Amino acid sequence: MQKILIIGATSAIAQATARRFARRGDRLYLLGRDPDRLDGMAQDLRIRGAESVSYASFEAEDFARHPALLDQAYEALGGLDVALIAHGTLPDQRACEASFDTARRELNVNALGTLSLLTHLANRLESQGSGTLAVISSPAGDRGRQSNYVYGAAKAMVTVFCQGLRNRLFGSGVHVLTIKPGFVDTPMTAAFDKGMLWAQPEQIAAGIEKAIGKGKDSVYLPGFWAFIMLAIKHIPEGIFKRLKL
Template structure:
């Protein structure tokens, strides 16, 4: 039985993953901004088999409360051995281009708040000599593209931070997993035209569950995004800068 802290728990990907955990009878501590949605989700997860489900309302950008969050979750659950960080916003690229304040707001939510949480969790797990850290990053961080480079910058920073943590924590027995989804059909992407490359939150949730079971390092979801992004990364800059991606 795992003792799992999920931050950004009401996101479509996190909820789908939590249902998979519930099936195993795991104990869950859910953190998000909306108590009503958290309460409904907790009830659903208990019905699906979760042994214990606790909730907390928190704005992840209030980084001063992150240390207390980790401590409270650990005290309430008895221990913590897994954390899934899945919160984020899909940046309005045009708004960010026009305003540094908008850019900073997106970087705070998608990058700095994540790094703050990871700093606290990494120190705790390093001390206890075990644990699994899972963070939802994105294929958008693999290369800067004109359509979403502010969002991509945030995700690239998170990915690099996770690489360093993985290297640092390996000898302490702590697993650090980077999840890189491609296009996912969620409320956040409701206005986008969907195609064959799009995945459901349930597919991503199952992939996250398998990554934890297998103690993977970096996982592209669905799998074919690894090869798509390889091609994109290998394209020479002299060619890539002419594209309209």
């Protein structure tokens, strides 16, 4: 049995992952924006086999409240083995281009909120000498594209922060996992046309559970995204800037 904190718990990927943890009999603590959805999710996870499920409402932009929320989760769980950070939004790129205030709000949610949580969690796990920080980033952070560069910039910040944190915590007993899902069929992507590159949340959840168990540093999900992004990252800038991506 593991003691697991899930942040952004009502996202489709987080819900699918939580169901896998519940079937193992893990002890869970959920943080999310909607108390009603959290309550329904908690009831479902208890039925599925979780040893216990507690929850609290959470706003990624409320940085000042993060320490108290994490203390509350730690006390409810009786410790912490794994923290999965899965909150986020998919910004309207055009709206972000038109207004920096809009872009800043998206960066607060998708980047700075994650960095705030990671800072507090890393210090706690380092002091106890064990634990896993699993963070959902994105292939969008691997290279800036005109269609989503505000989102990509946020995820690039998360990815690089995790790289530095992994370097800092090496040898401390704390494992840092960066998770980069490709296209996933979720409510957040409901407006997109779906094709063969799209995955279901359950596929991503299985990959997350496996990567945590194997102590991976970074993982693309599904795995073929590693090859796609390798190709994209190696396109010369003189060519890349002309592409409509």
